[in-house]
Amino acid sequence: MIDKIYTCPMHAEVQSDKPGTCPKCGMALREIKEKKENIKNMERKKISHKQHEIHLMKKTGDMTFWEKFKMSMTIEQVSKIQAIVLDKTGTLTEGKPKITDIVGLSPVIPTKRKRVEGSSSSGFGERNSSALRRSLIAQNDILRLIAAAEAKSSHPLSKAVLEEAKKRKIKIPTNVQRFKNLAGHGVEAVVNVKHVLVGTMKLMRDRKVDISPIQKEIDKLLSEGKTIMILSIDGKVGGVAAAQDPIKPTAKKAIDAMRKLGLEVAMITGDNQKTADSIAKKIGIKRVFAEVLPEDKAKYVKKLQD
Numbered sequence: 001m002i003d004k005i006y007t008c009p010m011h012a013e014v015q016s017d018k019p020g021t022c023p024k025c026g027m028a029l030r031e032i033k034e035k036k037e038n039i040k041n042m043e044r045k046k047i048s049h050k051q052h053e054i055h056l057m058k059k060t061g062d063m064t065f066w067e068k069f070k071m072s073m074t075i076e077q078v079s080k081i082q083a084i085v086l087d088k089t090g091t092l093t094e095g096k097p098k099i100t101d102i103v104g105l106s107p108v109i110p111t112k113r114k115r116v117e118g119s120s121s122s123g124f125g126e127r128n129s130s131a132l133r134r135s136l137i138a139q140n141d142i143l144r145l146i147a148a149a150e151a152k153s154s155h156p157l158s159k160a161v162l163e164e165a166k167k168r169k170i171k172i173p174t175n176v177q178r179f180k181n182l183a184g185h186g187v188e189a190v191v192n193v194k195h196v197l198v199g200t201m202k203l204m205r206d207r208k209v210d211i212s213p214i215q216k217e218i219d220k221l222l223s224e225g226k227t228i229m230i231l232s233i234d235g236k237v238g239g240v241a242a243a244q245d246p247i248k249p250t251a252k253k254a255i256d257a258m259r260k261l262g263l264e265v266a267m268i269t270g271d272n273q274k275t276a277d278s279i280a281k282k283i284g285i286k287r288v289f290a291e292v293l294p295e296d297k298a299k300y301v302k303k304l305q306d
Helices: 036-045 049-060 065-072 075-080 088-092 121-150 156-167 201-206 212-223 251-260 273-283 294-305
Strands: 005-007 030-032 083-087 098-104 176-182 186-191 194-199 227-233 236-244 264-268 287-289
Touching: 083 088, 083 294, 088 264, 088 273, 098 121, 098 156, 098 212, 121 156, 121 176, 121 186, 121 194, 121 227, 121 236, 156 227, 156 236, 194 201, 201 227, 212 227, 212 236, 212 273, 251 264, 251 273, 264 273, 264 294, 273 287
Parallel strands: 083 264, 264 287
Antiparallel strands: 005 030, 098 236, 176 186, 186 194, 194 227, 227 236
16 A cells, blocks of 8 residues: 655655655655545556656656756745755766776777888788787776676666676676675675775775876866776776766756746766766856765755755
């Protein structure tokens, strides 16, 4: 029997008849008061937990973010609002990141090079091809370990990693033990007897992992607005994978419209500060709360209210 409805404080369209976490931002779902007739209607239709979520999403799935915002607010309510905080993932972005880069400790060998006089072009081609194959193998090894560690996580980044591994036809190790989801930081596991950490720069600093060998590559990826997943193997940095979550086409238009109403618009995210700043700049947001843990997001909103 359904007697309670839960929703995400940051994503009102996410609703469930059971407590849990938001699939978009990781925040804990909160109980809301639902009309009795709606609850009875859910029971009558015998909508399961997953089916109910899909049913609710379809109602607003074809709407733009701005249309959803206007639908959920009355004129009286809007007149009292001075600032609005938007979660990055799933609100301003599509919430469907894709792997864009995989960087190991060895540089990628260029595919073209001038022939040295007197040398064999075919010989160079064979050596160059071999080097490129080794580079691809190194990338796949990095992705294989990240995918194994992320396999039990429901985070959008984990799904992106698994999709890329499937695309490359990589066999993911199943000998995974002592898995831990480090909320807001990454994951930890033992994969084929190797201690594997996958996550943020902060996680690596906290675990005393030296990332200086790939710091230059990390900085470049962050400046491009990408989200990074650093790989540590037995306490040593092994590489980094980067993903990019497309900005919604309607995001900038919605933000411009809110600012015309006199609203201060801020963005909140668990992502790195550089990545967050890059995305915020593209859509016209000046105030950014970055590297915020899922359980702390509500606190930042409360600070603005006080």
